[in-house]
Amino acid sequence: MRIFDPHVHMSSRTTDDYQAMYDAGVRAVVEPAFWQGQPRTSVGSFVDYFDSLLGWEPFRAAQFGIRHHCTIALNPKEANDPRCADVLEVLPRYLVKDGVVAVGEVGYDSMTPEEDEAFAAQLALAVEFELPVLVHTPHRDKAEGTKRTLDVVRESGIAPELVVVDHLNELTVGMVADSGCWMGFSIYPDTKMDEARMVVLLREHGTARMLVNSAADWGRSDPLKTVKTGRAMLDAGFTADDVDRVLWRNPVEFYGRSGRLELSDVDIDPTAGFQGSSVRRGQG
């Protein structure tokens, strides 16, 4: 099973996670720029974070045989802090980088006017820089938030096939399917969405435009949820090709639209070991 996790916050994960992910077949990840639990209060914090998403984290990932790309944006939570809003002005410097395969995570958290403004401005940037967009949907008031999200996406004029609307569930998947946007599902250890429900959704909606991610971060989460969903699909009668489509070819197709996905040197033979399995600590 070759796996591409299209949404995982590796900066918050350990080297043990990288090793376990490699061993389970994960060969490529996209790390979206998002909130880090502790609020940022200045543009400089974002710049250092973006620097890490483009530099240190790919360096760490490479030592475990995993290809790391990222998405860049001002996240909806921090769009509400006027001290952070100026991040929008430095985004153009980052949206041209080789490792940046989408604008994201953008969208709504509490559906404030500030979030409206940041969301619309960043959809316009995606159009300008010809990049796909990763849209986060709110955890509270999700159905209403998703509806409003789709309205804003429509108004922006961006092609729906360049947009993934993420963190969906049984109540929100239908409207996103109808919109032509890609459907993203974050599989968590509890509540939001689990492997068994995901399999049911795949049976109902098919495998096209479907992205399954672990969205693992600093909270209770599991970077192997992609793999576990793949196994649940096989147990439920899906073919290995179906699994490959959902867990590898779909994310490759979606992020490939950036023209910047670099997977040529990725070793996808799951039986091959990887030698570089200890991050150099600079301590001899």
Add this chain to the structure above:
Amino acid sequence: MSDWKSEALRRIAADPAAIRELFPVVRRRCGAGAAADVRAELLAALPATALAEEVAGLYRYGDPAEKRAVLAALSALPVGDAGLPLVREALRTNDTTLVAAALGPYALARLDPAAYRQAVLKCVFMGIPLAEIGTVRVDGELRGMLRSFADERSAAGRPVPADVVTILAGEA
């Protein structure tokens, strides 16, 4: 491809700030093989009045490949000591490719001796072969530091890197 490059050079000469959007996309426009050389040419096209500011900005906002290109170009650019903060920042990282790139001819010529010795020792420590650095200046004090490093490694039952063995063998 070379059309893109000549147009880029023309734009930078006319408006130095244009390098901010041109420098990051070089690899996609000119190919991975040519990227380092083309980036050096773009930097060389910056007018002297804008050089220090743009070089610092390209490093600050650069991805590792861009940062390495800036570090590698420093010795060929008339920046005086303005590149030293970038070299020091790169030397503080834990990215072996940045540390190696920071320790080129510019650092050899301009870094103060104490910082230079620490930088060479850090390379050895991180497992960066000194051959990747090019010319390395080993004075008596650095040799002593390398000897201590080798002793520590041997005491821990761990191998001493071949290039350190060679340097220390030359001391007798």
